[in-house]
Amino acid sequence: MSEHLDDRLSALLDGRLDAADEAAARAHVAECPACAAELHAVAATRSWLRALPAVDPPTGFYEHMLGRGRHRMPVGLGVLAAGAAAAIALASMSAPARRVKPTINPLVEDHVVSASLVDDPVAQLSPIVVPTTVFVSTSTTVPPP
Amino acid sequence: MADGRVPTWEEVAREHGRFLYTVAFRLTGNEDDAQDLVQEVLLRVRRGLVTYQPGSMEGWLSRITTNAFLDEVRRRRRRPVVALPADPDQVVPPSPSADVALAASALPENVQAALADLPDEYRAAVVLCDVVGLSYEEIATALSVPTGTVRSRIHRGRALLRKVLSP
Ligand SMILES: [Zn+2]
Numbered sequence: 001m002s003e004h005l006d007d008r009l010s011a012l013l014d015g016r017l018d019a020a021d022e023a024a025a026r027a028h029v030a031e032c033p034a035c036a037a038e039l040h041a042v043a044a045t046r047s048w049l050r051a052l053p054a055v056d057p058p059t060g061f062y063e064h065m066l067g068r069g070r071h072r073m074p075v076g077l078g079v080l081a082a083g084a085a086a087a088i089a090l091a092s093m094s095a096p097a098r099r100v101k102p103t104i105n106p107l108v109e110d111h112v113v114s115a116s117l118v119d120d121p122v123a124q125l126s127p128i129v130v131p132t133t134v135f136v137s138t139s140t141t142v143p144p145p
Numbered sequence: 146m147a148d149g150r151v152p153t154w155e156e157v158a159r160e161h162g163r164f165l166y167t168v169a170f171r172l173t174g175n176e177d178d179a180q181d182l183v184q185e186v187l188l189r190v191r192r193g194l195v196t197y198q199p200g201s202m203e204g205w206l207s208r209i210t211t212n213a214f215l216d217e218v219r220r221r222r223r224r225p226v227v228a229l230p231a232d233p234d235q236v237v238p239p240s241p242s243a244d245v246a247l248a249a250s251a252l253p254e255n256v257q258a259a260l261a262d263l264p265d266e267y268r269a270a271v272v273l274c275d276v277v278g279l280s281y282e283e284i285a286t287a288l289s290v291p292t293g294t295v296r297s298r299i300h301r302g303r304a305l306l307r308k309v310l311s312p
Binding site: 006007009010011014016038041042044045046048049050051052053054055056057058061062065066 | 155158159163164166167170171176179187251253257260271274275276281296297301303306307310311
């Protein structure tokens, strides 16, 4: 018997083998219990992975970012400028509830949440949590406050 | 994009936000890192740091996201914290008892947990193949490796997952 199929098993599942290789692989699987078992196992894993659902970002995640980005996009949470303002920004970005909108009428806020990401209204409603000067671009790594 | 124009980061957020977040979450394995990664991707798009290649929008975004993810992985690795074991089999955590594993093996949260334990390069290949649905060629481009390496990483990633999920 030829050597075991190894990653040709995944290629077989993904339809990546040409006709001759596929026929050879199927013939091998028919005779080799080890490869048959591995094919079965990998096929199961593959189907589980493909069944993974889409993941929604936290409510308001993009709205918040778009509203703030209209002024200046932060460099990235890991490289924010130091200081108390950065700490506030970090806290506001990592807290489970992303939106900090104390001054906005709840009805308006609900509308924002239910509406799709429309450009201008969201921009108008999104609060500036931190002074925009915090988001001056920098590539320096900052120690935790 | 149908018109071949580089999309703005706002268009990406508006029209592909859920897709982008899903890829980021499957790659990073947790919400905080997924959000950082999404933000980094939008930043790269906004700054024009990514070249647009005609093709599927999802393929393009997946490539940017994976590159940003692996950049971060490499950056963290440069710090002397935890080195990637030479033998990927070593990183497979102890298996739960067989009956528990068999009963719950296909639950998305269990699949996600097992995915998060894969070596990063394997996880990237598996996510691009089975979560995003890219072709081997697209994955090879995204990861800058030959298609043979893609095939190997996908297979080893799947096989490792299976070991964890149902021994
Ligand atoms: Zn065999």
